[in-house]
Amino acid sequence: MPDDACAKCGAALGLGTQQPLFGGKIVCHGCQRIERIGMILRNLPKADEFGWSALSPWEREFVPSVRSYFEKHGDLTEAQYRRLEEIWERRT
Secondary structure (H helix, E strand, O other): OOOOEOOOOOOEOOOOOOOOOOOOOOOOHHHHHHHHHHHHHHHOOOOOOOOHHHOOHHHHHHHHHHHHHHHHHOOOOHHHHHHHHHHHHHHO
16 A cells, blocks of 8 residues: 555545654544544443433434444444534533
């Protein structure tokens, strides 16, 4: 794979792609976004976990539906991603 291609998907790296600090593989913005979504969804509580009741009723409906959508499609819509980021920012 050429040096100017994403290590995960092979896409050309755009301007502003950051080099990893310790010689790790360079990934494109799209792959970085997907990694971030996965990290957020793994770290938000599930219905049977501590912290679930701290989510609002709307968030308790939204988070499982977004998890399911992400598992099925491998990404989120821009609107889903923005709302997930808002929830994450409030909860961390």
